[in-house]
Amino acid sequence: MDPGQLPFGGVVGAFLLAFPALFSIVNPIxxxxxxxxxMADRTHEERALLARRxxxxxxxxxxxxxxxGSxxxxxxxxxxxxxxxxGGLVVAIRAWSLLTAPEVQEARKEQQAAPASDAEDAAFFPLTMPFTTGPGTISVAIALASARPASGFGLWAFFAGMTxxxxxxxxxVxxxxxSADRLIALLGASGARVVTRLAAFLLLCVGVQILSNGIQDLLAPLFQHAATPGR
Structure with missing residues (x-):
């Protein structure tokens, strides 16, 4: 999915590439x-402040x-x-783990967030890093940025869409x-897991597309060399 080749334009194309992937790996729901x-023992005001931070x-x-990153x-x-x-391999592997074993990912997330219940100010650590945007999210973001155009206006349009x-x-997030309490009442654990798996499938598709673009980049010089007359 090369954003520069999408009919919607560079900005929208980059947005459509990045949002499903980032939403899937962060998984706000x-x-x-x-x-x-x-955060069950915190007051509503404390939880609202932490959510904003x-x-x-x-x-x-x-x-x-x-x-x-790139x-x-x-x-x-x-x-x-x-x-x-x-980057494509990293995204695809992360997506596959989310798709096939969401329970394992949930257990790991619970362990990451556990210290926040006792911390006075847990907004950055551990609630942001590594609970919300950990190494997996960072690696996916770097992989997405690798799909950028080489230079020119398309580069700025690409990063505008990514931003x-x-x-x-x-x-x-x-x-x-x-609105975590409302989400629990609306979706429940099973509903959230369904949303997670749907988002993980989109993330897997993004990873395969990035990987495909990378393979084309690596093989293009070989094909050009073979097609050169007199070689």
């Missing part, structure tokens, strides 16, 4: 159910990962094609955590 359990911190983590890797001499292949997706995901 499923995380909100755990947030409600861990976690949403803001999550946005910061996502933006730094999207804007700077450039840091390129600094070490990693080609864009290799970055896309590795919009990050903002909407962070807003979803804030709303879901703030």
């Amino acid at each position: 499923g995380a909100a159910l755990i947030f409600s359990q861990v 976690v949403g803001a911190y999550s946005l910061m983590v996502l933006l730094v990962s999207l804007w700077a 450039y840091v890797l390129n600094f070490f001499g990693i080609t864009l094609g290799a970055l896309r292949v590795a 919009g997706a990050a903002v909407l995901v962070a807003l979803s 804030w709303i879901a955590y703030h």
